[in-house]
Amino acid sequence: MNTNIVVCIKQVPDVAKVRIDHQRMTIIREGVDSIINPLDGVALEAALALREKEGGAITALTMGPLQSQEALREALASGADRGVLLTDPRFAGADTWATSKTLARAISLLQPAVDLILCGRQTIDSDTGHVGPQIAELLDLPQVCGVTEIHKEQDALTVKRISDGFLDTLRLSLPALLTVSHELCVPHYIPLGRLERAFSDIPLTRWGLEDLGLREEEVGFRGSATRVTRLFTPPPRRKGESITGASSLLVEHLIRKLEALGIIDEEHGTK
């Protein structure tokens, strides 16, 4: 039974390779590659596994500047059937709400109709985890976040996710949205021949504001409900001191220490 899947991907800086300028407390982004957000790669791998079992088609979807087509082509090389790029100067500066609105509208316009939307649980740059759930709400779809296993039977999915130390098993009907966690699967390495072809032959679909039928106030910086007021790297935390030993000795040591720091007063208790 064919399942039409959309995988939402985002191109992000390779945060693992980013260095910090400790003097100016800023991130040094020069020479840092842009990569597909790792959890989106997991989502794509999960989509490939589902298509292998059930048939269907996979659409890779991204919102970003023209440069983001690199991520789409990489997704095509991994095995996606088509790539859709939402790009428009007016989409810039979007917070997660405006982003979700744009993505959700695009998903609703895709033909054939989408059965399943897969997203990474969060990105390595913003880490919010908002976009998946917001898309589900906008499209009025059932959703589960942080999925670690997916099984499909007929028109329903059984999924597992870990939440607050509990392992939940949930069933959802399709269409639905899932955000995925690392435990779900490991993305395969892309054969080099596929990369060559993904960057040569295949046309991408490009949609702007008018194609989506949205208004300028609904997208981008103008359509954002939140503003980022400050971005900073917290100063490195000082290491605490750790003391071990028999309890009576520990208490003795601790009292001495707190007295020395002037936090308690031997005669009068805490200052």
Added chain:
Amino acid sequence: MHLELTMKQAVIRRTVRKFAEERLAPRAVQIDASGEFPLELAREMAGLDYFGLEIPPEFGGAGLDSVSYTLIIEEISRASAAMGVCVSVHNSVGAYPIYQFGTEAQRRSFLVPLARGEHIGTFCLTEPNAGSDVSSLETTAIRDGDSYILNGNKIFVTNGGVSETNLVFAVSNPSEPRKRFSVFIVESSRPGLEKGPIEDLLGMRGNAVCSISFHDCRIPVENRLGEEGQGLKMALSTLDGGRLGIAAQAIGLAEACLENSLKYAGERYQFGAPLTSFGTIQGFLADMATRIDAARLLLHRACRLRDQKQNYSSQSAMAKLFSSELAVDCARVGVQIHGGYGCTKPYAVERFYRDAKICEIYEGASEVQRMVIARHLLNA
């Protein structure tokens, strides 16, 4: 630093780097220590098209351009120079000549398994009495009805220990001064082909280098690659391409030396300061980085010429000459920066020092590269 890469080339480089860091680098020490060819790893790489990089998809390859190809060899070599050589030699001089000079039938039966990495290829040129002096080679291929009979001894065959398909360079027409040599495709399973023990190498350990000898080895005429007497021309053309791969391999090695040196020099304190704060060390690092970038540009230029189907012999010789001597120098400076630690096994530069030397020797020694370049200068 890579200049002017297309989006595709940038993604290819990133993809291979990821694979190399995750799958190759962790095994590099063990491959070097054991000196054993990593068969499982090679199989994994075969499945990802690493053994058919420049061969078109219709013959099972990835169909990549020269720039992409050399980026890949560089990234592999940064993690493991031994695997870089294996892949480069297989692609450039083992498989590509069959694509370039082979008949349709030869491409179908020999090239496809090579491109898929089901078979590994070699180019058997060097002999005990013929290294740089290629025309002194003595292996003979005597026509006998619808066969040739091969007799002779090839040494230092890269990938020899694990190959299924061997391109053998032999004298087929001793009396025709300019058309003495031909090239033959000889399967390792042919009776009369004998492989010697794997060489115990200084560096590039894990590469299955051995001698291959031929004792009345009979092969059908259909196994001859190209026309009789065209062997020298084919070999020179093939080696032009092979040099690009080796240049890339040397650059990858040099880059690894630089990265290791940067890291060590940042962490090692002497006279109350990290090594990086001393001018001498900064000079070492600056020179390494500058020359590595220069090597890349030289290589890039030669690749572009090749892809534009222009003559690139001199330029590829320059690239190979420059980057191979650079690799040796970077390894030397790398060890120097590491001091005594650089002479111990736990530090990667120790292996780089041993791996680097052969770069100045194989696929045309530096002296031969200089001859090629000089010849172009003097003929122009």
